[in-house]
Amino acid sequence: MEEVSAAVCPVLEKTKLDVRSREFIWNDKKRYSLEEAVMCLQQLYPQYPSEYVEAEVLDWLENQTAPPNVKTRKAELRFERLMENWLADYRKSRSPEAIAVR
DSSP: OHHHHHHHHHHHHTOEEETTTTEEEOTTSOEEOHHHHHHHHHHHOTTSOHHHHHHHHHHHHHTOOOOTTOOSHHHHHHHHHHHHHHHHHHHHHSOHHHHTTO
16 A cells, blocks of 8 residues: 555645535646546556555545644634545445455
8 A cells, every 4th residue: 555655645745625615626727526536546557456546545635634724723623524524425425345445
């Protein structure tokens, strides 16, 4: 998994997140859902199983904190709640075996 992380995380670090819309914003300003982001990364790194790429994206998302422009504790909690709901809804929509790779 470290190899997948070393490939995928630098790409993710260049993206921005719109947690309200549940989208990744790529450098070219294109917006992608979580599923679409995983597919884009899978195309960039076809040597890695898609389940591993997906697991890395989920891990990366789980470790995101509110952006620097979030100034109040209330806004920070809102960001965290939106992120938690996004991840929970995504996991509910996926088959257990796709997530069990971890």
